[in-house]
Amino acid sequence: MKLDTSGFETSMPTIGFGSSNDMLDGFSTVPSFDLPRTTDFDGFQKEAVQMVKPAKGTTTLAFIFKEGVMVAADSRASMGGYISSQSVKKIIEINPYMLGTMAGGAADCQFWHRNLGIKCRLHELANKRRISVSGASKLLANMLYSYRGMGLSVGTMIAGWDETGPGLYYVDNEGGRLKGDRFSVGSGSPYAYGVLDSGYKFDMSVEEASELARRSIYHATFRDGASGGVASVYHVGPNGWKKLSGDDVGELHYHYYPVPPAIAEQVMEEAAAE
Amino acid sequence: MSIFEYNGSAVVAMVGKNCFAIASDRRLGVQLQTIATDFQRISKIHDHLFIGLSGVATDVQTLYQRLVFRHKLYQLREERDMKPETFACLVSAILYEKRFGPYLCQPVIAGLGEDDKPFICTMDSIGAKELAKDFVVSGTASESLYGACEAMYKPDLEADELFETISQALLSSVDRDCLSGWGGHVYVVTPNEIKERILKGRMD
Numbered sequence: 300m301k302l303d304t305s306g307f308e309t310s311m312p313t314i315g316f317g318s319s320n321d322m323l324d325g326f327s328t329v330p331s332f333d334l335p336r337t338t339d340f341d342g343f344q345k346e347a348v349q350m351v352k353p354a355k356g357t358t359t360l361a362f363i364f365k366e367g368v369m370v371a372a373d374s375r376a377s378m379g380g381y382i383s384s385q386s387v388k389k390i391i392e393i394n395p396y397m398l399g400t401m402a403g404g405a406a407d408c409q410f411w412h413r414n415l416g417i418k419c420r421l422h423e424l425a426n427k428r429r430i431s432v433s434g435a436s437k438l439l440a441n442m443l444y445s446y447r448g449m450g451l452s453v454g455t456m457i458a459g460w461d462e463t464g465p466g467l468y469y470v471d472n473e474g475g476r477l478k479g480d481r482f483s484v485g486s487g488s489p490y491a492y493g494v495l496d497s498g499y500k501f502d503m504s505v506e507e508a509s510e511l512a513r514r515s516i517y518h519a520t521f522r523d524g525a526s527g528g529v530a531s532v533y534h535v536g537p538n539g540w541k542k543l544s545g546d547d548v549g550e551l552h553y554h555y556y557p558v559p560p561a562i563a564e565q566v567m568e569e570a571a572a573e
Numbered sequence: 574m575s576i577f578e579y580n581g582s583a584v585v586a587m588v589g590k591n592c593f594a595i596a597s598d599r600r601l602g603v604q605l606q607t608i609a610t611d612f613q614r615i616s617k618i619h620d621h622l623f624i625g626l627s628g629v630a631t632d633v634q635t636l637y638q639r640l641v642f643r644h645k646l647y648q649l650r651e652e653r654d655m656k657p658e659t660f661a662c663l664v665s666a667i668l669y670e671k672r673f674g675p676y677l678c679q680p681v682i683a684g685l686g687e688d689d690k691p692f693i694c695t696m697d698s699i700g701a702k703e704l705a706k707d708f709v710v711s712g713t714a715s716e717s718l719y720g721a722c723e724a725m726y727k728p729d730l731e732a733d734e735l736f737e738t739i740s741q742a743l744l745s746s747v748d749r750d751c752l753s754g755w756g757g758h759v760y761v762v763t764p765n766e767i768k769e770r771i772l773k774g775r776m777d
Contacts, residue, residue: 373777375751375777377751379574379578380574380578380581380713380750380751380752381749381750381751382748382749382751385748520776520777521607521777522606522607523605523607524581524605524607524751525605525751526777527751527777528777548776548777549774549776549777552775552776552777553773
């Protein structure tokens with residue numbers, strides 16, 4: 300059984316190139332992944348699933364408002380208790396007007412988002428118009444559905460602006476696809492939802508919305524051990540996405556809750572010499 | 574995650590010139606969720622003896638109460654404070670009593686013994702004592718702490734330099750651990766005074 304990598308196929312014609320077939324040998328075979336040859340394939344699969352399972356340690360969120368879509372995420376990668384990185388890019392730029400967020404296995408999210416970007420570009424070339432956010436998320440959901448049960452770990456949000464306006468979809472590795480106005484994904488999502496839901500209004504300006512997003516991510520990093528690092532905020536408008544800010548969460552804490560200088564209760568003074 | 578990683582903790586003690594420092598993080602969590610950022614892990618037994626306990630928070634508090642009780646009895650009977658070496662033997666015995674249903678904590682003991690000579694030691698959860706001349710560590714961040722202490726430690730540091738060293742070692746190690754951090758608590762003890770300080774750390 301081979302994985303579907305049709306996104307990588309070249310559509311070079313295999314006829315009409317004359318006598319030498321050696322030139323085509325590299326192109327005519329479909330590239331594909333090898334599956335591991337083990338005695339216990341199911342056991343190996345189960346181990347692989349368990350290895351990736353705790354890895355949705357992250358906080359990402361996205362919401363639609365009057366001026367477009369706001370997307371924000373933290374930047375911590377953790378393996379169990381160990382922090383492997385504080386500077387992971389969790390907001391993936393699929394193309395200049397569409398963003399995807401990463402939660403779950405980093406490799407899975409990076410690969411499938413890039414694959415989605417390829418499919419979107421092919422759609423543009425074939426149909427002479429940009430793909431809609433609905434269409435892009437459907438492509439991703441269908442690809443992930445065909446790998447259901449094989450241990451992929453992907454909890455992503457596709458955010459973009461198309462002809463119908465701003466669009467936001469949640470897609471996960473079970474093949475689920477949900478359209479919505481507000482989503483948060485990852486182990487820190489309950490904390491982010493608390494702040495996001497209480498501060499949300501549809502009629503916000505870009506500054507207010509970005510502050511709400513930043514604050515939600517900050518609160519999630521405070522309470523959740525698996526989230527932290529840098530809170531990045533992106534805005535998707537009619538002309539595409541723009542990165543608004545990337546603030547270190549350690550400094551944000553003291554910005555929101557400054558420590559007042561301590562007043563000494565007892566001060567030792569030198570005894571006056573007589 | 575193992576039971577020792579349920580609450581998350583980081584404790585470290587270092588020896589200086591006629592002084593010692595003991596430091597811990599301040600987080601209390603339930604697996605990944607942070608419940609409190611002011612949890613006391615280091616407790617005073619007497620003016621020249623401190624114990625820091627890492628591991629499951631309920632055992633940290635219960636074991637501390639048991640040890641204070643035993644030390645108070647000792648004070649009544651012997652009319653003096655316990656020496657750190659004696660206290661370490663007491664802790665080891667109390668932990669081994671529960672060999673087949675142990676207290677799920679790893680203590681770090683630091684004190685000034687005879688002639689104000691600093692004494693530090695650590696134990697596993699069933700009382701295996703490990704004495705050291707330079708530093709001891711315990712908790713979920715222990716591997717990072719070993720690395721940081723090994724790199725930053727120098728023998729015979731004065732109290733203020735020792736404070737800087739132990740603080741930097743603690744903060745840089747807990748920044749690599751999801752389950753500990755959210756500030757720091759440092760005690761620097763010399764023969765004449767105890768300095769308690771709270772560290773401003775990354776709150777993520």
